[in-house]
Amino acid sequence: MKAIKFGNHLAAAMLASSALIAGSATAVNAAEVVIASYGGSFQDAQSAAFFEPYAEASGVTVTGTTGTGYAKVKAMVESGNVIWDVISADGAAYESEVKEGLLEPIDYSVVEAEGIPEDLRKEYGVGYIKFSQNLAWDKDAFPDGLTPEQFFDPEVKARRVMLGLPYYNLEFALMADGVAAEDLYPLDVERGLAVIDRIKDQLVGFKSSSDIQAFVQQGEVDAALGPNGRLNNAIEAGANWAYGWNGSVVAVEYWSVVKGAPHAEEAMKFINFAVQPEQQAELTRQIPYGPTNIDALDLLDPALAETLPSYPDNAELGVVLDSKWWNANLETVKERWDEYVLQ
Structure with a gap:
């Protein structure tokens, strides 16, 4: 996974959220979670805002990989060869994965997502960005x-x-x-x-x-x-x-857990970490996608907020x-x- 130097914002975000993962393994590499996304600058931003801070704060081995998509998730689940835990899924892929029964229910006793609108706190996924x-x-x-x-x-x-x-x-x-x-x-x-x-x-x-x-x-x-x-x-x-x-x-991007994920418990803890306002705000600083957690907006420079899809003047167009x-x-x-x- 690409090493990214932590900036001041990221260090503060990591420290602020470390309490949210209490109960995770404290020994380095005591647990693992594999997260599938899309590669490129988006995944670099995810690594800086989510993957590396979570690994640092929890001691969990976080492996970021690419190729997320409905067809690959379906093939994994149907073959019984599930090697991903968490996936980033766009709205259309998410709906198809739900329809096919390819996802685990989100454990909202672990995932604290009160700052996210109710319509984005779904049974099988949590909306975490608007792009x-x-x-x-x-x-x-x-x-x-x-x-x-x-x-x-x-x-x-x-x-x-x-x-x-x-x-x-x-x-x-x-x-x-x-x-x-x-x-x-x-x-x-x-x-x-x-x-x-x-x-x-x-x-x-x-x-x-x-x-x-x-x-x-x-x-x-x-x-x-x-x-x-x-x-x-x-x-x-x-x-x-x-x-x-x-x-x-x-569109909205969701965090979801693949059905039969080998590290499903750790996957829920990662999602909990990643939907908190500090981490969502840090992702937006890394790449200008709009956070879904309403508390994250208060952590952003107003000039940055105006570049986001969720900014009212932009949304109208x-x-x-x-x-x-x-x-x-x-x-x-x-x-x-x-x-x-x-x-």
């Missing part, structure tokens, strides 16, 4: 900015990249085509694909979040739809880019992804999406 997919552009190519309508205008020549997922992309395309946020669902899938098809020959491809950040930083694209946090990190790394909130699609709709329709839409991508 968004945003339109971004190279400021050299588009000094006056870029609108969602222009992103899908074939007359606006640009090397574009989009996410390798049907969700987010379809919502973004439909809003760019004039569909109001309140009228998005049920999604008109064929209309959304037709909008994307206008500029498909200018797409570098449908890529992962980490690939999108790399493309932005390396100057391989001129416009992108990607996660606000990764876009922000690319800009901080020197990319002369900007991103906006028009047409943004906001986009839509919250309807994970329940995707739970009911993902399989069908994914088949159509995969067919379209390969055409």
